[in-house]
Amino acid sequence: MDIDEIRSDTPGCASVAHLNNAGAALPPRPVIDAVTEHFALESTIGGYEAADRNAAAVQHFYDAVAGLIGAHADEIAYVENATRAWDMAFYAIPFTNGDRILTTTSEYSSNAIAYQQMAATKGVSVEVVPDEPNGTISLDALEAELVKGGVRLVSLNHIPTHNGLVHPVAEVGRLCREHGVLYLLDACQSVGQLTVDVNDIGCDLLSATGRKFLRGPRGTGFLYVRRGVVRTLEPPFLDLQAATWNAPDGFEMRQDAVRFETWERYVAGQIGLGVAADYASALGMPAIEKRVLGLARTLREALAVRPGVTVLDKGVRPSGIVTFTVDGHEPFAIKAAAREHGVNVNVTSPISHGYDPHVVPSAVRASVHYYNTENEIDRLLSVLPGTA
Numbered sequence: 112m113d114i115d116e117i118r119s120d121t122p123g124c125a126s127v128a129h130l131n132n133a134g135a136a137l138p139p140r141p142v143i144d145a146v147t148e149h150f151a152l153e154s155t156i157g158g159y160e161a162a163d164r165n166a167a168a169v170q171h172f173y174d175a176v177a178g179l180i181g182a183h184a185d186e187i188a189y190v191e192n193a194t195r196a197w198d199m200a201f202y203a204i205p206f207t208n209g210d211r212i213l214t215t216t217s218e219y220s221s222n223a224i225a226y227q228q229m230a231a232t233k234g235v236s237v238e239v240v241p242d243e244p245n246g247t248i249s250l251d252a253l254e255a256e257l258v259k260g261g262v263r264l265v266s267l268n269h270i271p272t273h274n275g276l277v278h279p280v281a282e283v284g285r286l287c288r289e290h291g292v293l294y295l296l297d298a299c300q301s302v303g304q305l306t307v308d309v310n311d312i313g314c315d316l317l318s319a320t321g322r323k324f325l326r327g328p329r330g331t332g333f334l335y336v337r338r339g340v341v342r343t344l345e346p347p348f349l350d351l352q353a354a355t356w357n358a359p360d361g362f363e364m365r366q367d368a369v370r371f372e373t374w375e376r377y378v379a380g381q382i383g384l385g386v387a388a389d390y391a392s393a394l395g396m397p398a399i400e401k402r403v404l405g406l407a408r409t410l411r412e413a414l415a416v417r418p419g420v421t422v423l424d425k426g427v428r429p430s431g432i433v434t435f436t437v438d439g440h441e442p443f444a445i446k447a448a449a450r451e452h453g454v455n456v457n458v459t460s461p462i463s464h465g466y467d468p469h470v471v472p473s474a475v476r477a478s479v480h481y482y483n484t485e486n487e488i489d490r491l492l493s494v495l496p497g498t499a
């Protein structure tokens with residue numbers, strides 16, 4: 112990887128040390144150009160006319176995202192964010208009273224709220240599978256629950272938003288297949304950070320966002336729906352993109368993942384997200400993953416030896432998301448002070464992960480990407496309190 116070239120292709124690198132990639136990463140020049148040029152074209156010749164002219168780029172989004180995650184283009188839906196992508200899948204599952212949903216302690220709160228709504232309206236039971244002591248989902252406990260029967264869905268995240276762990280998602284996939292159970296994966300923090308291959312993982316449904324490690328525009332996301340399950344799922348909303356109206360009183364849903372889309376969309380964002388997926392594929396996910404994990408290790412090691420700093424990461428295979436506290440200093444104050452010095456980090460709070468028994472009140476979250484440097488990590492260390 113030519114880091115200098117990558118950084119000169121990322122205008123934001125000139126103004127900030129951006130260690131908030133789990134929030135929203137800095138987009139590379141080709142993504143910026145694709146989005147701004149399409150919006151400029153819309154303002155010049157008209158929105159419909161611009162979509163016609165750039166139809167190939169709009170369509171290319173499906174191939175680009177499918178290529179990145181080992182899917183087929185007809186298994187990809189463009190959705191405005193990961194939450195809606197996940198919702199369209201989750202609320203399409205024909206749950207009945209007594210169905211069991213198995214999830215993890217690290218589950219994201221938006222997903223947990225949806226489980227609770229489904230429990231209240233359809234009488235499903237939501238069961239949080241215990242962790243290994245390191246914080247990842249216990250595969251033995253998961254298997255024991257699957258053996259009991261009645262499980263309609265296994266639903267978890269690949270990388271939680273608030274700690275450094277990576278769940279053993281392929282092992283979970285193997286268990287789901289053995290027991291014939293539907294598997295929904297929230298891959299918001301992993302797509303663009305780690306190699307994510309839907310066939311290796313064995314998930315049936317996967318949601319992701321554009322703005323995080325994929326380096327795409329905000330307000331974009333996608334849903335992967337395995338060919339074999341699409342016909343068993345009825346999205347909660349259908350429009351004239353998702354279905355055909357056999358007027359006056361019939362309709363037919365699309366037979367591919369487009370049944371989860373709506374017609375109106377952020378077209379420039381769709382083009383930009385396709386470009387972002389291409390950009391990641393061109394650099395190569397194995398190289399990206401290696402660089403992210405290497406920088407995160409450097410950061411963890413530096414924090415670990417620092418007096419007063421506690422690194423809070425869980426798991427056996429740490430990701431690019433590093434959370435920590437500094438004795439006697441509020442995370443929000445640390446974040447604000449860092450920002451004043453041109454260093455971006457974020458704060459994670461228990462509001463986003465209410466099941467987690469390991470949770471701390473709040474913590475600083477520094478998340479590295481491949482375009483970051485050791486120098487930027489040093490800049491963060493130099494603006495942490497306690498350095499005089």
Ligand SMILES: *Cc1c(COP(=O)(O)O)cnc(C)c1O
Nearest residue numbers: 192193194219268272297299320
């Ligand atoms: C950010 C995040 C989401 C939500 O993504 P949006 O694009 O904001 O909808 C879901 N799950 C996890 C684990 C996340 O980190």
